[in-house]
Amino acid sequence: MKNLIIYLSILILIISCTDDIPEIGEKANRKEQMVGTWQLEKFVQTDLKAKANAYPDFATEKDLTNIFENNPYTDFSISFNADGTFTTETGNSFIDMLEAGSWAFDDNDAPSKILLQNDSENQTIVIGSFANIIYNKIEFKIVKVDANSQKEMINYTYYLNKI
Amino acid sequence: MKKLILIIVVMCIWLTTYSQKPTLKTIPADIDALTENVALIFDVTGTSLEGMTDLYIWSWCNDIKSGPTEMKLCYDGSAGDWGNVSENAKLKYVEGNTFKIQLPVTVTRNEGEVTFSTIADLFGFTENPGGIKKFGFLIRDKSGDKQASGDDFTLAPLVFEESLFRTFPTSVSNTDVVTIFYNVNLSTDYKMLSANEISATVILMDDNNNVLLRVDNLPCAEERSNEYSCTFLAEKLGDFPTGKSVVDVVELEAFFTGIIETNGIRITVESDAFSKSFSVFE
Numbered sequence: 001m002k003n004l005i006i007y008l009s010i011l012i013l014i015i016s017c018t019d020d021i022p023e024i025g026e027k028a029n030r031k032e033q034m035v036g037t038w039q040l041e042k043f044v045q046t047d048l049k050a051k052a053n054a055y056p057d058f059a060t061e062k063d064l065t066n067i068f069e070n071n072p073y074t075d076f077s078i079s080f081n082a083d084g085t086f087t088t089e090t091g092n093s094f095i096d097m098l099e100a101g102s103w104a105f106d107d108n109d110a111p112s113k114i115l116l117q118n119d120s121e122n123q124t125i126v127i128g129s130f131a132n133i134i135y136n137k138i139e140f141k142i143v144k145v146d147a148n149s150q151k152e153m154i155n156y157t158y159y160l161n162k163i
Numbered sequence: 164m165k166k167l168i169l170i171i172v173v174m175c176i177w178l179t180t181y182s183q184k185p186t187l188k189t190i191p192a193d194i195d196a197l198t199e200n201v202a203l204i205f206d207v208t209g210t211s212l213e214g215m216t217d218l219y220i221w222s223w224c225n226d227i228k229s230g231p232t233e234m235k236l237c238y239d240g241s242a243g244d245w246g247n248v249s250e251n252a253k254l255k256y257v258e259g260n261t262f263k264i265q266l267p268v269t270v271t272r273n274e275g276e277v278t279f280s281t282i283a284d285l286f287g288f289t290e291n292p293g294g295i296k297k298f299g300f301l302i303r304d305k306s307g308d309k310q311a312s313g314d315d316f317t318l319a320p321l322v323f324e325e326s327l328f329r330t331f332p333t334s335v336s337n338t339d340v341v342t343i344f345y346n347v348n349l350s351t352d353y354k355m356l357s358a359n360e361i362s363a364t365v366i367l368m369d370d371n372n373n374v375l376l377r378v379d380n381l382p383c384a385e386e387r388s389n390e391y392s393c394t395f396l397a398e399k400l401g402d403f404p405t406g407k408s409v410v411d412v413v414e415l416e417a418f419f420t421g422i423i424e425t426n427g428i429r430i431t432v433e434s435d436a437f438s439k440s441f442s443v444f445e
Contacts, residue, residue, distance in 0.1 A: 045331075045332065045339075045340055047331060047332035047333055047334075049332070049333060049334060050323070050332065050333055053321055053322060053323070054322075055322075055323040056323055058386070058387065059323050059329075059331065059333075062331055062340075062342060062394075064340055064394070067340070067394045068394070068396075071399075094340075094396055094399060144336065144339065144444040144445070145444060145445045146191050146334070146442060146443070146444060146445075147191075147442075147443040147444060147445050148190050148191045148200060148202075148443070149191060149198070149199060149200050153332065153334050153442070153444060154332050154334075154335070154339060154444070
């Protein structure tokens with residue numbers, strides 16, 4: 001009888017706890033996470049060849065965020081709307097991106113790129129990392145590839161904060 | 164006297180006709196000793212070899228350990244022989260006065276079939292690719308009676324090396340943010356060593372060496388002690404001539420300017436110039 005009472009107690013405990021434990025493998029809704037306005041915080045240029053050859057930091061990376069006094073890259077922001085549209089504000093920055101249009105992930109289950117489109121043009125943003133999206137931070141990347149060797153030569157990383 | 168003048172005039176014409184050097188450009192523009200799939204493009208326009216189609220390369224570099232080393236395409240055995248250049252050194256005729264070597268190239272030497280994939284391979288620097296910094300070359304006919312020497316070709320370093328001028332990134336296209344550096348510590352120009360208010364002049368050129376844009380007095384920053392830098396986007400430097408755009412820019416030339424002030428008199432001094440070919444990126 002004592003054993004039965006112990007087993008029942010454990011069973012009741014387990015059942016009562018199940019609501020608090022999230023389902024294992026439940027996927028984050030990336031689209032929901034992306035919706036909002038993202039302001040550029042930092043813009044970095046990386047020489048991938050120098051990085052591969054273990055050059056010192058000053059010859060490998062360059063922070064371009066405020067390199068142009070009157071044209072700070074921090075002027076840039078992009079808004080992803082829930083209805084699938086987007087708008088960008090470039091301010092005085094030299095960022096060349098579509099002003100408005102529609103946006104979509106390349107793969108809704110495991111997105112690695114954001115596809116921007118308006119009537120006549122397409123642009124692709126490579127998502128550098130979703131690691132900190134729960135902290136409202138995300139990284140976008142643009143990689144320049146040598147036309148001849150197809151080797152990756154330069155990487156531009158956009159660090160953005162959701163505002 | 165008339166004959167003497169005639170001879171001098173003829174010699175002057177001959178000298179000006181064939182006074183140019185063969186040029187070497189590579190695709191991609193910036194290569195190091197280990198870059199693969201390189202095309203070496205030679206142009207003999209204006210040299211005594213102009214108009215010829217059967218031409219050979221004779222090329223050498225300085226090995227710190229063993230001295231001058233000839234390019235392995237130039238000989239089949241163990242050492243270069245000027246009087247017996249290998250058929251492997253024959254350049255592929257492209258058009259006009261241009262010739263090329265496309266890597267990788269597979270040739271037959273005394274030891275059998277060999278493939279050279281990189282500049283390091285071509286000079287036998289496979290175990291010490293960083294040992295080759297630059298190479299010299301001349302273009303010749305089979306006999307060697309006709310020849311024309313080009314300027315040394317400098318390779319991008321495999322390890323970071325301080326230099327008087329450099330760019331960041333090391334390879335860059337005409338649509339990238341470019342930073343040019345001038346390391347005064349390595350200058351032997353005593354005027355520039357004592358100059359202040361360092362600024363830069365950037366000149367953008369097309370593939371015919373026409374100046375598309377020249378911008379003076381670009382502000383510089385001192386990022387490291389006595390190393391000045393100037394960052395710019397070519398397309399934002401100014402207005403291009405009608406019908407031209409940043410797409411037409413293939414090369415930049417730059418120099419740095421400083422001010423020396425003595426007894427209230429300000430004198431402008433200039434560094435040497437350096438040039439950089441833009442790569443083509445996608």
